[in-house]
Amino acid sequence: MAQTLPLRLGVNIDHVATLRNARGGALPDPVRAALVAQEAGADGITAHLREDRRHIRDADIDALMDALSIPLNFEMAATEEMQAIALRHKPNAVCLVPEKREERTTEGGLNVAQDENKLAHFIAPLREAGSRVSIFIAADKKQIDSAHRIGAEVIELHTGAYCDAFAEGDLETRDRELAAMTEMAAYAHHLGLEVHAGHGLTYEDVTPVAQLPQVQEVNIGHFIIGEAVFRGLGPAIQDMRRVLDLARP
Ligand SMILES: CC(=O)[C@@H](O)[C@H](O)COP(=O)(O)O
Numbered sequence: 001m002a003q004t005l006p007l008r009l010g011v012n013i014d015h016v017a018t019l020r021n022a023r024g025g026a027l028p029d030p031v032r033a034a035l036v037a038q039e040a041g042a043d044g045i046t047a048h049l050r051e052d053r054r055h056i057r058d059a060d061i062d063a064l065m066d067a068l069s070i071p072l073n074f075e076m077a078a079t080e081e082m083q084a085i086a087l088r089h090k091p092n093a094v095c096l097v098p099e100k101r102e103e104r105t106t107e108g109g110l111n112v113a114q115d116e117n118k119l120a121h122f123i124a125p126l127r128e129a130g131s132r133v134s135i136f137i138a139a140d141k142k143q144i145d146s147a148h149r150i151g152a153e154v155i156e157l158h159t160g161a162y163c164d165a166f167a168e169g170d171l172e173t174r175d176r177e178l179a180a181m182t183e184m185a186a187y188a189h190h191l192g193l194e195v196h197a198g199h200g201l202t203y204e205d206v207t208p209v210a211q212l213p214q215v216q217e218v219n220i221g222h223f224i225i226g227e228a229v230f231r232g233l234g235p236a237i238q239d240m241r242r243v244l245d246l247a248r249p
C-alpha cells in the first residue's frame with residue numbers, strides 16, 4: 001500500500017481581489033484575507049498574477065511577500081514579464097499556469113510537452129533563485145513525463161473537470177477524471193515529483209482527492225471565498241481543514 005503523506009491546505013485569495021476590483025478602490029483587501037487565512041491554519045497562500053491583472057495586482061504580490069510568514073505559491077503564466085516579477089520576489093513556489101485572455105477561469109493544464117525546451121530554459125533561473133517550480137497540469141502521462149524532464153519539482157493536477165462533473169452529477173466523467181488523477185498521482189510520485197491538486201474544489205468533492213495518498217497539497221480558493229461571504233473566512237477555512245483531516249487522518 002502507498003505511504004500516505006501529510007496534506008497541506010493552500011488558500012487562494014484571488015477572488016477577494018476580484019471583489020475589490022469590481023468596485024475599484026482598496027476593499028476588500030486580499031492581503032488581509034491572506035493574514036486571516038494564515039491565522040485560521042492555512043499552510044500556504046496561493047495568488048495568481050494574471051497577465052490582464054483581472055484580480056491580483058503587482059502591489060498585492062509586493063504586500064503578500066512582506067506580510068506573510070507562511071509560504072506564497074505564486075501562480076503565473078510562463079512569460080518574460082512574470083519571470084522577472086518572480087525573480088524579484090523569489091517566492092517559495094512558482095506554479096506555471098496556462099492563460100487565455102478571454103477565458104473565465106483556467107481551463108486546462110499547461111501543455112509542457114509542446115514547449116519542453118522553452119520551458120526547461122524558463123524554469124532554470126527560477127529554480128536557481130530558490131523557488132520550487134510547479135506545473136499546473138492535466139492528469140496526462142505525456143505531460144507529466146515532460147514536466148519531469150524539464151526539471152519541475154512539483155505538479156499540480158487540475159481538478160476542474162472532476163469538480164464540474166461532480167457538480168453536474170455526471171458520474172461517468174467524475175469517475176473517469178478521478179481514476180486518471182489516481183493513476184497519475186502515483187506515477188508522478190514514482191518519478192520523484194511532489195503532487196498537488198486544485199481548481200474548483202469544495203467541501204463536497206474534495207474528499208476523494210484528499211484521499212489520494214501521494215497528494216501533498218490542495219489549493220482551494222473560489223469556493224472558500226464564496227463560503228466566507230456567509231460564514232466568515234476563518235470558519236470557512238477551518239471547516240475545509242476539518243474535511244481534509246477526516247479524509248486523511
Ligand atoms: C490556476 C488556478 O486554477 C487558479 O489559481 C485560478 O487561476 C484562479 O484564478 P481564475 O479564477 O482567474 O482562473
Ligand SMILES: NCC(=O)COP(=O)(O)O
Pocket residue numbers: 012046136156197198199200201219220221222223
Ligand atoms: N491552483 C488552483 C487554485 O489555486 C484554486 O483554484 P480555485 O479553488 O479558486 O478554483
